[in-house]
Amino acid sequence: MEILDRKLLRDLGRLWAQVLAVALVMACGVMTLILALGATRSLEETRAAFYERYLFGNVFATANRAPEHLKAGLTAIEGVAAVETRIVKSLILDIEGMVEPAAALAVSLPDFGEPSVNRLYIRRGRLPEPTRPGEVAVVETFAEAHGFAPGDTFGALINGKKRQLTITGIVLSPEFIYAIGPGDMVPDQRRYGILFMSRSALEAAFDMTGAFNDVSLTVLRNADMDRIIEAVDERLDRYGGAGAHDRDDQISHAFLQAELDQLQAMAGVIPPIFLFISAFLVNMILSRLIALEREQIGLLKAVGFSSLHVAWHYAKLVIVICAIGLVIGGIAGSWVGGALTRLYGEFFSFPFLVFAHSADLFFIAGAVTVAAALAGAASAIRSVVVLPPAVAMRPPAPARYHTLGIGLGALHSVFSQLTTMALRHLWRRPVRTGLTTLGTSFSVGLLVTALFSFDSIDYMIDQIFFQTAREDAAVTFAGDRHPDALRALADIEGVMRAEPFRQTPVTLTNRHVELRMVIEGLPRQTQLSRVLDVDAEPIVLPSSGLLLSERVADKLGLRVGDAVEVDFLSRENLTVSVPVAAVVQSYVGLTGYMNIAALDRLMREGARVSGARIKIDPDRLDDVYDAVKQTPGIASIALLRLSREQFRATIEQNVVISIVVYSVLAVIITFGVIYNSARIQLSERARELASLRVFGFTRAEVSSVLLVELGVVVALAQPLGWLIGYGFAWSVARGFESDLFRIPLVVDQATFATASLVVIAAGLFSALIVRRRIDRFDLIEVLKTRE
Amino acid sequence: MAAIDTQARPVFHVEDLTKVYVTGEVEVRALNGVDMTLYEGEMAVLLGPSGSGKSTLLNIIGGLDQATDGRVEFEGEDMTAFGARQLTRFRRRNVGFVFQFYNLIPSLTAWENVALVTEIARDPMTPEEALAMVDLSDRMTHFPAQLSGGEQQRVAIARAIAKRPEVLLCDEPTGALDSKTGVVVLEALTRVNAEFGTTTxxxxxxAATRRIADRVFHFHDGKIVQMVVNENPVPPSEVVW
Incomplete structure (x- = not known):
């Protein structure tokens, strides 16, 4: 070991607290990078493996009732590898011990052999036998929510008939990694399940012999997806085909993709912040160390060390700090990343997890961290290289200060000499003061980013559940019905109000932009499902015209008064041009509304309802649930009252985790920045502060100089941090925005205040640690040495 | 003060003062039984080689350090019993310090460096008056980096006297200055001593500096080995070194 390396080790030992503070900031950057990218890769590989092994479809389509012989035509489409026709139906379940009705999607399995598309992974038991119509396989999440095991039974209302079903197996499907019930905001595994039954059982139950209403296709590599989708639509159009789509519009895939996109976005935003701050901290520490060792540097050069040799000595210090950060961050990142992957694996139903071992990630993280730190150190190291030894051996020229640009009198009348000292010191190094402020403001910003989710979710819950969807339950019929069906529902004892809705799949076209979505027809003056304008004011539905959500209007480039082409997918060749009557608010899905009477007119089928939203007397909830379980023709029921709770619980759980993580990161940044700048100020000004002690200033007075400096930085960092936080929150809200949902950008004042309080507390804590050093000043030692 | 006035009030009285520094395993006896009395208004010079105990004594009577053994009285009060808080108050009220390296605050102007102390003193002179005493009325708005060494030391003297202290303790005040500048600084000190009667x-x-003193104390190995009364102190302008 070189003698200089011994010096390096001793320097590290002496500066351990500062080194650790910087290394921790670096570690956060490395950790978030490895965690986010590592988990994304693991989940992507897991998903890819699951999709590939279990033949997840590439194209999906539904129809009302298509003859089975169409399958040959679908298989013949160029580029199609395999076709699986199925019967898929909604059921109402009656599960023992569960008061409210559960809903399920029944999916048929071929009577012979495995499906050629969307195969099942059998966790336990076996698939149902075609000869036993009462047998079902259920998805694992649903089974777990009810504690079901093979052999257990539950009741179901199948096409109006009550049946007892027996579970034969517990399965996972690449199609339902994320399963969400109709009308629900978040998955509720207890109230919504996926059941797999034999084709012959469903054919018999729904009178679908020789027919199908759902088809999935896999395609060959390099197949032309658009042409395949077009060809499928052509063949299904006559049978009520609702338009084929690829994986992007497949609910489970789209949700999973949105989640992965967010994870990946985190890797793009958070680590650079940490790298920037650590580069700045490295610069601060190294500049100070080099200033203190000026004479030593001169000596080393005088005795014959080359400039590069001395520079390399200081670069090594930086590299060692990086190494500490990398080790801590690497271990923490792998560990937390693994845990996160497992958490996702549980949340989404994967049969197995593929952990992507990414040695390259560590290498990338290492290279990026070292590069950022050395970039931060560059100016300090450069000063070592250019310092001539003769100059280095002389003491540096005294620090030059300037007045603050305001009159002397003005300053003195407001501030004491101690405060003037503090302010001038800040002013003397505007870049450093600016960067320290910026670093601290990032902490505030991160906290605002974490905390704003609460505000937005609260706002969203209020908007969705109290302003818009004010019903207790939404009942969907099995197929559109005559409005009389509404009366049957309204007659159930305990139902206080029932409002109809009609939903129909459409393709909206404006110039070259096409959008597949659902239009919902609502009564003119809805009470239970209100439509709000962009300012959150309720709208009375006009007697004609389409109301589109902001996202739909944006995507299609439409404004109020423009005409849009509406192609009704459930009716063959029915395309009409409809004017946009209003742009409305919506946080979930792609939505469009119309007056139900206007929709009926356009669709030329007479009055029809798809379902109803109902208000239930809270005392008679159980009666209504019972009645629903007995009522034929109800395909599914979404319980908004329960959704609300589930929504809050699910989202808050995720939000709390992210708030804890962000808070820890913010506190580490604050500590790293404030502690280091306080230590450096103390080192630079030890003599000055000790002199003050000699003149009879108390410890508290002397500390106040330092505290005022830090206080100014922390105070300046607050408004800047709020601004940065608002910007981050905006980009997070944008990042979340997808066709499935979006979150509103709402940041309460309390959020800014909380973020500031946490950072101020962390700053104060760091400053107090440094204050203890002022208390232990050796006055004589300091006065005898020359700066 | 022309000669030692035995009727004068003692300001400091030091008895059998001992100071031992322990650094690691080495024990250094910096003061080894020092007895000394400083009287009101006198000008005392402490001479001796490095490590002879002069600075240690000054630090102890200035309230910067505490003795290992022995007794220090300031105006009859036992300083050895002072705690940290009392020492701070003592320094604040009674002592002015001047150091070899000036110890000015670089971020404050000459005027502000003086005002720093007048802000916390009980009956200070104005910074203008103090700076006028050391002939720096025209340099008040300059920062230390804009002043020569002699000027910086005179600011330090102005800062030390502005609170009208009972005692002025100067550790090598001319050590970093050339002789011409050193004379100017010494003149400032004698002027303060003469005008305010500040014990200095x-x-x-x-060694040449001894000629301006009323009494000269010679230090060696932590002891006062000789005390000389100077019957005829001369003004600094007559001192040559």
């Missing part, structure tokens, strides 16, 4: 103790390596 000056540590110096420079």
């Amino acid at each position: 103790a000056i540590i110096t390596h420079n």
